[in-house]
Amino acid sequence: MSGNAITPACAGTCLSVARCAWTAPDVGNPLPGTTCPTDGPLTAELDTPAQPTPPAAAGEPARRPGRRRVVVIATAVGLALAAVGGGTAAALSKSVTVVVDGQSQQVRTFAGSVSGALAAADQTAGDHDIVAPAVDAPVHDGDTIALQKAKPFTLDIDGIQQQAWTTADTVEEALVQLGQDPSAYQLSADRSREIPLDGLEVTASPLHSVTLTVAGAATPVTSGAATVADLLADQGVTLSPTDTVAPDATTPVTDGLQITVDRVLTATVTDTVEIPAPEQRVEDPNANKGTSAVTQAGVPGQQQVTSEVTTVNGAETARQETGRVTVKEPVPTIISDGTKSTLETRGNRVFFNDTEFGVNWDGLAYCESTNNPKATFYPSGFPATFGLFQFDLPTWQSVDGTGNPMDASPEEQLMRAKMLYQKRGLEPWLCRDAASGPPPA
Known part of the structure; x- marks a missing residue:
């Protein structure tokens, strides 16, 4: 050359x-x-x-x-x-630091502007990206260029969509950029989720404070659920076909709403119940009239009773019997009543030889009338009294007696006296002390 x-x-x-x-x-x-x-x-x-x-x-x-x-x-x-x-x-070659979404790299370039330096780092600034310094700014050796990539972000609040480009890294940061308080919403994506370059759509439901009572247990709940049914699903509350919820499951959730779920159960229950021993009375002609004795002790029986029992939150509210089966027949109590007459007549005096209820009826009659069924007495200032037990007429009528007591048979007079005793004890008779004494001679 x-x-x-x-x-x-x-x-x-x-x-x-x-x-x-x-x-x-x-x-x-x-x-x-x-x-x-x-x-x-x-x-x-x-x-x-x-x-x-x-x-x-x-x-x-x-x-x-x-x-x-x-x-x-x-x-x-x-x-x-x-x-x-x-x-x-x-001298024309420059060393530049390019930081893209927080990730940095070193490049060497002869470019005189930021856009050329980005090209050397295989990066391009889009219309919505943020670049600092600006793309047409001059670049010098040792400069740092920051590029934040913008991503499409769609926010749906109660069906109203807001579409934007954001340079935020996470869902929470994007909400703040859009002027929303992340803590006021229930989000379809985690707050810390990173937003990919191809964008993200997030549904935000406003939070409401309610009281949820399930089977009697109340719990404060903060939820973004739209309806009562949605809230129950969020809380893991499953309703059986018999459960009740108030208000209705389609009710919109609002602040302060009281939601009550009652657990209603219907079950078939079988109980064993006792059948009381019945009482049977029989006449005993060999026992004195007015005496009684138990000749057979009763034994209760048993029945199985089937019922449909309804409970609300564990407490029984209704019971409907559906069947009853006797599994053990009861044994009756047998009482023998004496029918043998003990009436004894001595001239115009009558003796019963009767001590029913622990009362010496002959002793009482002796004190009242000397055992004379026809005895009468006209005390001064008091009503006249008649018969074995000296009934006045109003007292006789109080035990269903009719006519004059002295005209009734001695047996009826004794029967009415026993009826009066069952009502008032010995109180009506002045000779009440004689009722516990020995029989008359």
Whole structure:
């Protein structure tokens, strides 16, 4: 190449901020591109016209004549250094830190602006992205460029959608950017969930404070559920077909709402119940009239009773008997009543030989009437009294007696006296002390 000087200069336009085409004027076609040391055009020319090709020496192959040789520098960096000097090229190269969504990388670039530096980091700023400094700002060695990628974000609150672009990393940050309080909503996505580059749609339900009472146990609940049914589902409360809920499951949830779930159960229950021993009375002609004796002790029986029992929150509220079966018949209590007459007549005096209820009836009659069924007495200032037990007429009528007591049979007079005793004890008789004494002689 002796005698041929290369004058570097740019031909045409650079292919990018840091690239251009090298050309030779006699050829007119671009040579392989390489790095431009300056922003101006650069070409390489041969300043000596083409010479005929000399004959080949003996034993050498013949050379092709007719064209000038084009000297191509293989590497652009080498040519650039030859053109402008190594120190100048190094000065044009910059080291820049590019931070994309918090992730940083170091790049070297000849670019003069932020957009060129981003391109060197294989990044592009979209219309909604945030870049600092601005994309058209100049870039210097050691600069840091921050790029926050914007993502589509859709927020649905009670069916009303709000669409926006956000540079927030999480759902919570995006809500704050949109002027919403994340703690006031129940969200379809976790608050800490990262928003992907292709975007995210989040449903936000306003929170309400209610009281939920299940089977008598009350619990304060904060929920974003739209209806009572939704709230029960959120709380894991399952209703059986017999349970009741108030208010109705379709009721919208509002602050202060009182929700009550009653657990209603209906079950078939079988109980064993006792059948009381019945009482049977029989006459005993061999026992004195007015005496009684138990001749057979009773034994209770048993029945199985089937019922449908309804409970609300564990407390029985209704019972309907559906069946009854006797599994053990009761044994009756048998009482023998004496029918043998003990009436004894001595002239106009009558003796009963009767001590029923522990009363000496003959002793009482003796004191009242000397055992005379026809006795009468007219005390001064008091009603007249008649018969064995000296009934006055109003007292006789109080035990269903009719007529005059002394006209009734001795047996009826004794029967009415026993009826009066069962009502008032011995209180009506002045001779009450004689009722406990020995029988008259």
